[in-house]
Amino acid sequence: METSQQQKIYNFSAGPCILPQEVLKQAQDEMMNWHGSGVSVMEMSHRSKEFISIAEQAEKDFRELLNVPKNYQVFFFQGGASMQFSAIPYNILGDKTKVNYITTGSWSEQAQKEAKKLAQTVEAWQDHASKFTTVPNPETWNIDKECAYFHYCDNETIHGVEFNDFPFEKVEGMTLVSDMSSNIGTRPIDWEKYGVVYAGAQKNLGPAGVCIVVVREDLIGKQRPDTPILFDWKVFRDAPTKFHNTPACYPIYVTGLNLAHMKSQGLQHYQDLANKRASALYDYIDASEGYYTNPVEPKYRSRTNIPFRVKKDEKLETKFLAEAQKVGLIELKGHRSVGGCRASCYNAMPFEGVEALIEFMKKFREENP
Amino acid sequence: METSQQQKIYNFSAGPCILPQEVLKQAQDEMMNWHGSGVSVMEMSHRSKEFISIAEQAEKDFRELLNVPKNYQVFFFQGGASMQFSAIPYNILGDKTKVNYITTGSWSEQAQKEAKKLAQTVEAWQDHASKFTTVPNPETWNIDKECAYFHYCDNETIHGVEFNDFPFEKVEGMTLVSDMSSNIGTRPIDWEKYGVVYAGAQKNLGPAGVCIVVVREDLIGKQRPDTPILFDWKVFRDAPTKFHNTPACYPIYVTGLNLAHMKSQGLQHYQDLANKRASALYDYIDASEGYYTNPVEPKYRSRTNIPFRVKKDEKLETKFLAEAQKVGLIELKGHRSVGGCRASCYNAMPFEGVEALIEFMKKFREENP
Structure with missing residues (x-):
């Protein structure tokens, strides 16, 4: 550089x-004194009405940009997509013992590795032979409808493999979970096909420190009793402004500025x-x-x-x-x-x-x- | 406001x-172009040499400000102190089954609640009668040296109760763990008494989104096999620049600016x-x-x-x-x-x-x- x-x-x-x-210019202009408040966004209590207005607007703009239905919750979590690799099975394994993963690159591989700590993972397919340069014919996938959910990574950041026509009909009736960190905001999402969509903000939506997690309402509340508090979607949904603890306020603010900019485009x-x-x-x-x-x-x-x-x-x-x-x-x-x-x-x-x-x-x- | x-x-x-x-002024001045790099800190890869230099300097200044010995690792984690409430037992319970907590306010109570998900918690004392307005005579504490560690909160943010003379001799031989979120940087820390000290940055050290965790080297590597990856101190210690995944880069940068300022004072x-x-x-x-x-x-x-x-x-x-x-x-x-x-x-x-x-x-x- x-x-x-x-x-x-x-x-x-x-x-x-x-x-x-x-977006950076606006953040710079507002650094010392946000909207006449006399303080920087970095100095605001996350419970202040000023910061709550920032977070609520960011959520509103995200929902509008991507047309998120009302029966889906939108969270701004810390820990990146990697934290959700763990949080997802804790939250939605329920009384099942198996989960279905398709590995098409490094990130879906890591997601599956985390799930193995809690459940038996059924691999839909693992492309070791091709070194992650394709997605196999869906007719050959090993799909197990007894699994709690089916997980895939919509775009593999490292290997450059993207699902351009996910075969939704193959996993019909299953809860579909997708990591969209590296392609969110590049096309519409057919929400009713998904149970959970998650994305680290630091590629397409904002700076590092925020992971946007969208969860269909009925999937919240099935968490295991030993779910660590930071993973527990129900605890966050029920907390004031959906923040159980102090969030990454400034990254949420800049993500909000960028979402407003994206919505205008x-x-x-x-x-x-x-x-x-x-x-x-x-x-x-x-x-x-x-x-x-x-x-x-x-x-x-x-x-x-x-x-x-x-x-x-x-x-x-x-x-x-x-x-x-x-x-x-x-x-x-x-x-x-x-x-x-x-x-x-x-x-x-x-x-x-x-x-x-x-x-x-x-x-x-x-x-x- | x-x-x-x-x-x-x-x-x-x-x-x-x-x-x-x-500190805010410096962040403002550098927003669009950090040190002639042509990019904002928010746009830097966390693996770039520029960001690595920022993170390393922040750690160096923290170590110097608080005189942290070489045999302690310093981490900049996401998730706040609340994430460490869970991460601590996962990392250092080892082959023990019990942990010792003293509850002197809301935060130590929450820490214990998380530990209960993994271990039997032995309460050293619980001040329900006084509504958290004091610390009892250490002679009356229930200390169980069979426990994996002893945890306390050095300063209770909500109740305003601070340990001003922690009785180290009472817990001698035990691994001592302390949440110092709300008073870190206000006095020296006698490191050799501690196994783990952790502190959300957003009170005394920087903006929200960073939790500084200081761990004595020999405590790293005892994690349970099912430890979620974001909790696993060993995974982070062994990763390049101690970042397994993308950290909250901008909050780390501003924390670094503030630590440099504090060091100068x-x-x-x-x-x-x-x-x-x-x-x-x-x-x-x-x-x-x-x-x-x-x-x-x-x-x-x-x-x-x-x-x-x-x-x-x-x-x-x-x-x-x-x-x-x-x-x-x-x-x-x-x-x-x-x-x-x-x-x-x-x-x-x-x-x-x-x-x-x-x-x-x-x-x-x-x-x-």
Whole structure:
């Protein structure tokens, strides 16, 4: 990130990620004195009417942006999606003993690992052979309707595998649970298909420190007696403003500013933008005659996390990353577990960022044939 | 908090709380572009060298401010002290079945309630008769050295009861665990007496979203096999930069700014200030001939959370709180569970704030005899 202050920066971080300049500017303007209150949002009691108005507005904007039905609760929790990996079985295992997971990458694998601490996990499929580059034909999935729920990760941040046509009919009658951390806000959600949707805010919705958890009302209240208090959705639902204890107030506030900004643009804008960014980048990669490669089966390519190799050559990739950084294209390194490069293009990434990346990729290829 | 922008505000919130103006100003100045990086701290990957430098500096300043020995790990967790209520028994129960708790107010009561989900809790004493206005003679405590640890809350935020001379000799040989959320940074800590010290940052150290947990190295690695991943100190200790998953980056950054500020003042400054603020306020209350009252036995009165009644008259208290707010003395309402008033005076509260409060209390008494 050592670049001159004048240079335009495009931040392709997989999270925490880019936020709109307007949102950061508003946070900056309001830092010392929020709306004439004389105090910073960071200094407000979470029980004050000022902070309650901030949290309520953030929830309202989230609901409107994504059209969340009234019979779903929306929570702003701490601990990220990883905390929900544990909280989900504690809350909705009920009197069942088994849970159904499909593993299509690193995050769904970690989610399942947590569930194993409480229940028998039935694997719908595990793609060790393909190294997480596809989703198998749903006809071959091992679906066990005796399980308390079916869990999947809608978009795998590290492997760049996204469900673009989840086969809802296959899990009909089961409670469907989905981690949407890295693609929430990029398309509509058909809520009535889901029991629980959760998403760390720090990719598409706000800064780190908030995990938005949406739960269908009837699933609340089935928690195990030994459920740790921070996991207990019922305790939070029944607490004033749904905060049992002090939440991450400032991250909720900035998430709220960003949700208001997103609402003003509309969900369709973000969906179109996600498609446009991803198409441009995959088209360029696929036309590069193997210079750049993405290993994922086209149908399941992520629109937000685009891993790619440069001639499958680690030395060349190191050079690519260093030169990209010099021209303000930052955080393009792939996750340490898979290597290579990755362009994460979340909601706040303008199309110009992807254009600049493609221009750089072209130039780099010419200079390093 | 509806006050004019010109008016000086003194924020007596029990948390989240007042922060130094210098710290907020620095955060404001750096909001759009941290140290020439071209990005906001909120946009940085938690694995970037920039954010790692921020987190490492925050830990270094905390260690220096409080003189933390090398054989203790310092963590910046999410979930507040409430998450540690659960995490502590998961991590250090080991092969024991019992844990020893002393209940001196609402927070130690909640901590014990969480421990009961995993272990048999032995109560050292429970002051239901006194409604949490004292600490009993340690000679009468029920101490069970077969327990995995002894837990106490060093300062009860709601009831205003503080341990000012913890009887370490009584629990010798046991692992001592203390919640210091509401008085950390107000005096030195004799680390070698402790196994675990934890504190939500949002009172004395920074904004909400961070809980600082200090653990003696040898206590890490005894976690139960079913420990949820976010509770598992070993997983975090062994992760890069001690972050298994995305932490609350921005709250850690602001906590770091504040710790650097505190270090420049020195711990003695805060200890003297805490004593001076508390003495002035208790002296005034005690000299008010029963107009203002604090129910706590003088020896155990909190230096940071000072609950008081106004003629034990709820109507008069409502008037007191409304008039105080008008002159910029905000968040003086007592916790909903105990009522009355409460002045929380954390590290960033200048002595002038307490002087202004005492002046107001005098005037109010004159006008409402």
